[in-house]
Amino acid sequence: MICKYCSKPATIHLTDIVGGQKKITNICKECAETKQLLKQSDNDLPGILQGLISKHIGKEADELSKLVCPDCGTRYMDFRAQGRLGCPKDYNYFKLGLEPLIEKIQHSKKHLGKIPKRNPDLSGKRSEAILKIRQDLKKAIESESYEEAAKLRDLLKEKENPDEF
Amino acid sequence: MNFDLLSKSSGEWLKGSGVESDIVISSRIRLARNLAGFPFPNRASNFQKAEIETLLKDRIQTLEFEQKFEYVSLTALNTLDRQFLVERQLISRELAANEGPRGVALGNLESLSLMVNEEDHLRLQVMRSGFSLESAWETINKLDDFLEKKVSYAFHEEFGYLTACPTNVGTGMRASVMLHLPALDFTKQIDKVFRALQRINLTHRGLYGEGSRFSGHFFQISNQVTLGKSENTILNEIYSVIPQIIDYERQARNAWKKDNGQILQDRISRAFGTLSSATMMTSDETMELLSYVRLGIHMKMIEDVDINTVNELFIQTQPAHLQKLMGSTLDGEERNTARAKFLRSKLRSSGSTPN
Secondary structure, eight states: OBOTTTOSBOOEEEEEEETTEEEEEEEOHHHHHHTTOSOHHHHSOOHHHHHHHHHTTOHHHHHHHTOBOTTTOOBHHHHHHHSOOSSTTHHHHTHHHHHHHHHHHHSOSSOOSOOOTTOGGGSHHHHHHHHHHHHHHHHHHHTTOHHHHHHHHHHHHHHTOGGGO | OOHHHHTTSOTTTTSOOSTTTTTEEEEEEEEEEOBTTSOOTTTOOHHHHHHHHHHHHHHHHTOOOSSOEEEEEGGGSOHHHHHHHHHTTSSOHHHHHOOSSOEEEEETTSSEEEEESSSSSEEEEEEEESSOHHHHHHHHHHHHHHHHTTSOBOEETTTEEOOSSTTSTBTOEEEEEEEEOHHHHHTTTHHHHHHHHHHTTEEEEBTTBTTOOOOTTEEEEEESOOSSSOHHHHHHHHHHHHHHHHHHHHHHHHHHHHHHHHHHHHHHHHHHHHHTTOSOOOHHHHHHHHHHHHHHHHTTOSBSOOHHHHHHHHHHTSHHHHHHHHTSOOOHHHHHHHHHHHHHHHHTTSOBOOO
């Protein structure tokens, strides 16, 4: 059997029922892909397989596989399998795994677009405040003022608390 | 909302007016937004989804925006009406197929639609005929500002607007331009264009978005990346590349006419001939043939066919539209007969090819 479009050997056989009549189309994999005759999901790696792969990359994966969002109950592995997060807070709870992934698909990990005016806490002001604390902390460590550094570290933790947004 | 009435017009995206409208069909921008404090729709219970729907519906309907919105609950619609809204590009295939409380708020000009409980809590969409991303952005940005005063969006300092899928995080913005590229497609130069687009992080899709088939030589060009760039930067990247594609298409059309004019003329005339005399037509064949007729009109290789009629036929011959126009549900074979009859009646009264 040869492909309807390019005469290569056909490996995919699509069956359509039109008006009670069976119609079979024989095509090769390449044409099926370029003409997008198959649903996206038919081409995708099954989620379980993907999950297994990430499970075997080592220690970090092991840690990731234990992550669960206390808010919505989504496990990090659910996300890996389905590609959908459960709630906005997952972005903090799964940050360890998400950040490299986001960087890979978005070629960036920092938002540079619009900021909602309604949450002034989250806008530039707060980022600037955090930035300032970080700079102060760096200076404190450099000048070996460890007491000051410890204070600043706690302050930073408080400001960056994932529960806050 | 009276869908039967809507079915008689082509809607904003196929109006065929606006800048460069012989090649650029429409411009569209969508923003993905979520409410803080709720799980994303895929994780939300029906009870939570109903809560989200009630909240958003109320805020949208009391918005003091330049357009008023009418909320349509998807659970109250039958399959035909859902399909109808998909064909008009007012809702996504995903929203039509999802389950539980969900819906769409439609602006009175049919250029704005706000989907509730799709992949994200809220998907704002604006559509414009022709090449006009700038004006589309102006409208949607303003609408987003208005909404933002009334709801608390899930926003993260580093990652921006939070979305159910990390491929949308950041600006949550997908801007796309729908192009009609028959000459690039026919001469297979389109793959070269796609490869070039990929290198600058732009992507292409079919007529009905992700995973849909390339039908009628329509292609949507949109941004792949949503994080790490401002909305304006992303829009400018698309904005600067579209004129080049338009230029390639025009060159390909002219070369085609110059080198194989007779073959092209024959293809266009045959397309018109088949459309105005066949007695059974599938949706796919109709799209393919209408595409050649559209090309023929813009290349002045076919006369007396109204471009608006052809633009309207692209949408009116889609399955749900056809059934609305015929006033009854039809199975596949009945549809093919009804479609051919409809095409004959619309095209026979006009159209001839120059000698």
